[in-house]
Amino acid sequence: MTDFPTLTWPDTDGPRTLRWRSEAGVPAPKRVVVADDRTTADVAYRLACEGTALLWRGDYQNARQLLQAMARRAEHKPRKGGAPKAPATPIEAFHLHRQAQAQRARTLGMVLLPIEGDYSIALRRAPDAKLACEEAWGAPDGEPSAVSLREVLGLIGAHEWRRKGVAIPALGGAHIHPYYGVFSPVRGEYLDLVARVPLPSEALKKAFDIGTGTGVIAAVLASRGVKHVVATDQDARALACARENLDRLGYGDQVEVIEVDLFPPGRAPLVVCNPPWVPARPASPIEYAVFDPDSRMLRGFLAGLKDHLEPGGEGWLILSDFAEHLGLRTREALVEWIVEAGLEVAGREDIRPRHPKASDPTDPLHRARTAEVTSLWRLKVRSE
Template identity: 70%
Template sequence: MTSSSPFPLIVWSDASGEHTARWRSEAGVPPPRRVVIADDRISADAAYRQACEGTALLWRGDFQNARQLLQAMSRRIDRKPRKQSASPLDAFNAHRQAQAQRARTLGMLLITLEADYSIALRRAPDVKAACEEAYGQADVDAGESASSVVSLRELLGLIGAHEWRKKGVEIAALGARIHPHYGVFSPVRGEYVELVARAPLPAGTLAFDIGAGTGVLAAVLARRGVERVIATDTDARALACARENIARLGLDGQVELLEADLFPPGRAPLIVCNPPWLPARPASLIERAVYDPESRMLRGFLDGLAAHLEPGGQGWLILSDLAEHLGLRSRDALLAMIDAAGLRVIAKDDVRPVHPKATDPSDPLYRARAAELTSLWRLGMK
């Protein structure tokens, strides 16, 4: 059911009649068709069974009990035995399918947000700041018609992102923190930042950073002494996030943020790009930083690089080889893309990832993660 509002509507009934509210889903999930009221009396088994059957539970009990119920439902998902996969690619596909099913099931526990983003439940936290960062300013003038319904799982994600934004991520190469916004990939994989921090600069006059994200790589280049850095992105959240981080670091005079699809106008002696590493379709906004359908951004960067490099300049491609270990893209295919773009490999710097999943044998993608290398490919024109 929809209206002239930009929001889809969710519909449910209780003893007082039929109700509607705005439906919020950052992942673009449609509103559930079957909605029942649930409270502290429901058991975890009953809630899990209904969620698996596609029935959403609109919570009317204690907020902290809802969190505990969500955890209990999650444990029931984790108890399911995992089938052994014949190949890394089969393991990846099964893993993504399981992730999608998990998100669907856990997304069935719903919370109502009032027009001002408050929650009218016992022991509910103040989530107004977290919601405003993700959804924008509350539409308090609209009254009850601006109330909305969101999955508790998404709401907890908003709260976590708000805490990350406040705390920030320590970046050794900057000696400072980068503060990621909701929906902008956090630079927790610090090894790729270190590669940019230590690779020899071909010039110190100008650099393009393609896909600015939080602004971390633009900031590292500026701190390394590059006189002017132009960082581009197509996502408004990323540009706002990068702008805030660059200002906090006092680098406004060196770094320019520009909304552009890949390259800004002109040429530069150094062009840096850290595209999504896996050629697959993202299932949510945040996954766009991880999954690059048909390697579109990677191909776009390589195909346009020669036209934007100054003579003798270098393109720095930061890329994990996880896709190769998963069977999603071969090394020969990557080298063929580089060659077809009129480019040559000058050098390649590698580093092993240090994230916990690389050493966790229980992770379904452990074999691929354990073999993974992150590389900075230094490319030049033929």
């Protein structure tokens, strides 16, 4: 246990210690009290807001209900100084939204569960979460630990996503099974673009899929008849997830999945990349699929594309303009990066989002979401 952070709390027989687990890298709480079915939501919420964690020793389902009650208090927490002013700009709305999300996550993350060394939860009415934990953490080593209840619920939810899969219309309704920590392709409109935009003349021979994640884009390309797809990623979970999905769909022989940052060696007539769409700092590992600090992956793809395209080939950049509507990036900056990379735009296909938040007027970022367009930019090496 010396290689792991630990959680310590007072007990009748003296201080006790458990290994601390946090996929998001949250430090172990410094103050911990034992809580059970007698703990009220008001008391739990007050302690959590003060930075005190509650190690749960009661009924598992009661812990879930307590967390839900705390979440309602977090949503209706009165603000100092009365009602807040409306954000002056979209970027201010975005930052306030992120701050509120972070504060909510910190508070609700203070309800902790003890996990046994075999990943069982020794609480009344607790589910069997062994397989969900093993999928995320690997084989158990016999060492008990403490974990945020929210994280355990996330593990269980991710296990269900992985078991049931996500139906992909662009694959004729076939399912992609995302792993824990690998972004699920629930927004299918960008895949419709990959499925319908005409392929370059030589693309049936070979294509690169940069940052493959679940392998879904590589699968769509293979389904369109591309004989050899090289799919890259640098995340171990994503690589394993992509390989399993592609094998399950029958494309394992067509798609080669390799570990590399951005581009594989060589060139291809088609290079596809769906980078994270929002240039901001992620708050947890799974958010790296959404947030791209300083547009690192986007700019890296553009800067290296010229050296990995065959003559006459195309690079397909799949990107939402959501960040532009938030004021986090300008269209002018994107076009400038394309030009600086020695590229030119050969065409662009657009599509509107279909996800529920796009039509939710209560969403703090509703204005930007209603204006959002997802595009497939067809890029070519600029002729001198």
